[in-house]
Amino acid sequence: MSTSDLTKLTLAAARDGLAAKDFTSLELTEAFLNAIDHSNAALNAYVLPTADQAREMAKASDERLAKGEAGALEGLPLGIKDLFCTKGVATTACSKILEGFVPEYESHVTANLWDAGAVMLGKLNNDEFAMGSSNETSAYGPVINPWRRNGKEDKLVPGGSSGGSSSAVAADLCLAATATDTGGSIRQPAALTGTVGLKPTYGRCSRWGTVAFASSLDQAGPIAKTVEDAAMMLGAMAGHDPRDSTSVDVPVPDYAVSIGESIKGLRVGVPKEYRVEGMSAEADALWTSGIDWLKEAGATVHDISLPHTKYALPAYYIVAPAEASSNLARYDGVRYGLRVAGSDLIDTYEKTRAAGFGREVKRRVLIGTYVLSAGYYDAYYLKAQKVRSLIKQDFDTAWNDVDVILTPTTPSPAFALGEKSGDPIAMYLEDIFTVTVNMAGLPGLSVPAGLSSEGTPLGLQLIAKPFDEAVLFKTGAVIEKAAGHFKPAEAWWATA
Amino acid sequence: MHVDETTVRKIARLARIEITDAEATGLVDELSGILDWVEQLDEVDTSNVEPMARIVPIALKRREDVVNDGEMRDKIVGNAPMEEDGFFVVPKVVE
Numbered sequence: 174m175s176t177s178d179l180t181k182l183t184l185a186a187a188r189d190g191l192a193a194k195d196f197t198s199l200e201l202t203e204a205f206l207n208a209i210d211h212s213n214a215a216l217n218a219y220v221l222p223t224a225d226q227a228r229e230m231a232k233a234s235d236e237r238l239a240k241g242e243a244g245a246l247e248g249l250p251l252g253i254k255d256l257f258c259t260k261g262v263a264t265t266a267c268s269k270i271l272e273g274f275v276p277e278y279e280s281h282v283t284a285n286l287w288d289a290g291a292v293m294l295g296k297l298n299n300d301e302f303a304m305g306s307s308n309e310t311s312a313y314g315p316v317i318n319p320w321r322r323n324g325k326e327d328k329l330v331p332g333g334s335s336g337g338s339s340s341a342v343a344a345d346l347c348l349a350a351t352a353t354d355t356g357g358s359i360r361q362p363a364a365l366t367g368t369v370g371l372k373p374t375y376g377r378c379s380r381w382g383t384v385a386f387a388s389s390l391d392q393a394g395p396i397a398k399t400v401e402d403a404a405m406m407l408g409a410m411a412g413h414d415p416r417d418s419t420s421v422d423v424p425v426p427d428y429a430v431s432i433g434e435s436i437k438g439l440r441v442g443v444p445k446e447y448r449v450e451g452m453s454a455e456a457d458a459l460w461t462s463g464i465d466w467l468k469e470a471g472a473t474v475h476d477i478s479l480p481h482t483k484y485a486l487p488a489y490y491i492v493a494p495a496e497a498s499s500n501l502a503r504y505d506g507v508r509y510g511l512r513v514a515g516s517d518l519i520d521t522y523e524k525t526r527a528a529g530f531g532r533e534v535k536r537r538v539l540i541g542t543y544v545l546s547a548g549y550y551d552a553y554y555l556k557a558q559k560v561r562s563l564i565k566q567d568f569d570t571a572w573n574d575v576d577v578i579l580t581p582t583t584p585s586p587a588f589a590l591g592e593k594s595g596d597p598i599a600m601y602l603e604d605i606f607t608v609t610v611n612m613a614g615l616p617g618l619s620v621p622a623g624l625s626s627e628g629t630p631l632g633l634q635l636i637a638k639p640f641d642e643a644v645l646f647k648t649g650a651v652i653e654k655a656a657g658h659f660k661p662a663e664a665w666w667a668t669a
Numbered sequence: 670m671h672v673d674e675t676t677v678r679k680i681a682r683l684a685r686i687e688i689t690d691a692e693a694t695g696l697v698d699e700l701s702g703i704l705d706w707v708e709q710l711d712e713v714d715t716s717n718v719e720p721m722a723r724i725v726p727i728a729l730k731r732r733e734d735v736v737n738d739g740e741m742r743d744k745i746v747g748n749a750p751m752e753e754d755g756f757f758v759v760p761k762v763v764e
Contacts, residue, residue: 277744375724418729487707498684505685507757512750518760519685527687535686539696540703542684543672553707558720560713565721597699598706614724639725 179204180345184249184402185429187348191238191248198238198248198292202231205250205294208667209346215666218331218341220255220313222295223262230292237290246409247290252347254338255296256303257283257393258382262293266384267311268301270529271510280382281414282351282393289409294347297337301531302501303358303386306603308336309594310533318366318587319344319661323628329587332362332603338396339366344666349397349406353383355390356489357607360619363396364582364632367621367659369403369649370396372607374639375614376421377407379414387496388419390489390611399658400620400649404428407642423640431646437471439648442575446482447606452584456631459623460581463633466655467579467648475575479567484560485609490601491544491557492612497534498541504529536597565613568636577644580606582632586625610636618645622656630659670704672697 179201182190190196206224213219227250234248258264258276265271279287287293300310307330308316318331318340331340335352339362342350352359354372363370371394378393385391395406408429413422443464448457464474506512506525513528515521530538544553571578583603593600610617616639619632633652637644672680677696681688688696742755751758 274748277741277747376727415730415732419723421725421727422730481713484710484713487710490703491707491710502685506750507759509748510750515760518762520687521760522685523682523687526685530686535688536696536699536703538684538686539677539680540700543676543680543700543704546680546683555720556710556715557707559715559718560710561721562718563713563715565724597703 176204176207180208182348183398184348184405185399187249188246192243198231198234199228201248202227202250202292202294205347209294211667212344212346214668216317216319216340216344216346217314218298218316218337218344218346219252219295220265220267220298220337221263223293226262227292227294234290234292244288244290246286246405248292249290249348250292250294251286252294252297252338252341252350253283254299254335254351254353256299256353256384257351258384259283259293259296262296264296264384265312266302267299267313268529268531268534269312269511270504270526274509276382278382281379281416282383282410285412286351286409291409297341297350299337300334301534302384302497303334303353303355304497304533304537305333306357306361306600307588307593308333309590310531312531315590316340317666319666320366320587320629321661321665328590329629330365330590332365332587334358335362335396339363339368339370342366342368342396342398343661344664349395349402351393351410352396353391353393354611355386355493356611357604359394359396360582360607360617360632360634361603363619364621365587365630367630368396368398369400369621370394370619371403371407371642371645372610372617373407373411373642374616376419377411377616377640377642379412379417379420381414381416385500387493388500389496390493400646400653401429401432403618404432404646421640426643428643428646431643432650434647435471436467436648436651439472439577439644440575441467441472441474442477442571442578443474444477444479444482444578444580446479447580449584449605452581453625455625456581456584459631459633460579463579463622463652466652470651477571477575477578479571479609481560481563481567482609485564485612486601486605488557488560488564489604489608489612490540491553492561494537494541495545495554496541498538498545501534501538561612564609568613568615572638576637577648578636580634580636582606582619582634586627586629586631606634615639616642616645618649620649620652620656621659622652624659670708671701672704
């Protein structure tokens with residue numbers, strides 16, 4: 174098997190290949206390191222490849238494989254979003270303010286992955302502190318989508334905030350990647366790159382050791398090439414952790430068994446409120462295809478109403494900045510990261526934060542500070558949290574009649590660099606279909622479903638009850654089987 | 670809700686972020702635009718609604734009240750931009 178064939182494998186196929194001794198983890202890892210060497214200049218998906226560490230981990234995996242002590246992800250090379258603290262490896266959240274920060278500890282999610290035998294290829298680019306929907310706010314520059322419009326060479330965004338993760342998975346620069354989702358940051362980039370992205374139920378994965386953005390919304394999850402791969406990843410990432418009090422102590426099922434299960438009799442809800450103005454005709458048409466595929470597989474489809482849908486995004490832009498302004502107060506130039514000397518302590522704080530935070534981060538910290546400031550808490554934050562209860566109640570009511578909900582992941586396909594970065598609200602609208610899921614704490618899966626007329630991917634989103642990720646995997650696998658897999662036509666980003 | 674430049678400067682001060690005059694001017698429009706947009710929440714009647722507190726009703730776990738962490742001063746100050754004898758160094762705050 175040639176080197177480029179190795180990088181094209183799915184996570185499950187690579188696991189099987191290692192078990193059959195078709196290749197070693199070191200060979201597999203070298204194939205990815207070589208691909209990163211030849212591709213990262215064009216895509217900017219990795220902010221820090223960790224080649225030496227990857228080789229060491231791969232060698233250790235090969236030893237365990239030889240002894241028959243393989244973990245669930247033994248020897249499988251992954252990319253890690255730079256929001257996960259990795260012991261001894263610089264972690265910046267792609268912000269200048271965390272320049273030079275080398276964690277003394279490992280995040281719970283990545284520790285779980287290494288315990289399962291996975292190999293770290295490097296740290297992946299993201300929007301600064303995960304604030305963005307295009308990966309253009311990163312202090313390390315934008316990530317480029319491996320997909321291009323038919324016959325065009327315009328650079329397209331890979332979505333965000335997990336744009337490094339989505340681009341790397343789509344361009345075969347890792348077998349799968351970790352990501353995080355606060356308002357759509359796993360599912361939207363997955364949709365824009367033809368990859369599979371899962372935001373688990375809030376509390377399914379520990380937030381310990383993940384750089385905090387909005388603590389009541391943040392959740393880690395995978396971006397992968399297939400639904401089965403996403404199920405394998407979640408199985409390793411999830412689990413209870415006493416260091417995160419919102420981590421829920423429920424068993425982690427074997428998610429992979431859901432793949433291929435029948436959906437006969439499954440009740441699928443289609444919410445009328447997601448048929449928004451400005452949705453592209455092709456996203457709408459694809460949604461109809463999704464309904465047909467699920468019906469053909471034996472599911473029943475029901476019209477449902479989630480009346481508070483339109484209020485989720487404005488409520489989110491109160492709750493998320495409020496929590497961010499509080500979480501980001503820790504970046505003070507004293508304990509870690511950047512420090513810009515000032516005339517006194519307050520001046521040092523102000524200069525450090527002015528130099529260290531990018532424009533979008535400042536904007537959100539200021540909005541958050543405003544809505545939490547004296548006299549405004551009730552009018553904004555409390556109001557938004559009440560609207561959030563209504564959004565959750567909409568879903569609770571829907572679950573009386575349906576088992577899973579089907580929507581488009583985004584209203585439109587990948588856009589060009591710079592196309593939306595001048596208008597904050599236009600960018601915020603990228604998350605219109607995904608943010609409700611975070612507000613209600615539910616699990617959501619984005620599955621590639623087709624191509625736009627421009628030849629770029631579009632995704633469908635499935636939403637389920639808390640801790641019912643299994644139904645997402647089995648339903649997602651049905652869509653995947655019907656829609657097929659989507660890869661960019663040629664690897665234009667790779668140099669010889 | 671329209672925020673004026675004085676308010677923008679006050680918020681920036683509360684958030685401990687220094688802003689330039691040009692930034693202050695730009696932020697007046699940006700923040701006003703976002704606050705206008707979120708004002709649509711006023712359409713929603715929330716008079717008998719509790720604010721959301723949790724996703725799934727779980728009781729917080731308890732553990733024995735014993736020290737289970739610590740003795741890592743050097744690790745804690747290990748990333749400090751200025752450190753001396755195991756302490757964080759800040760500009761003089763008491764005259």
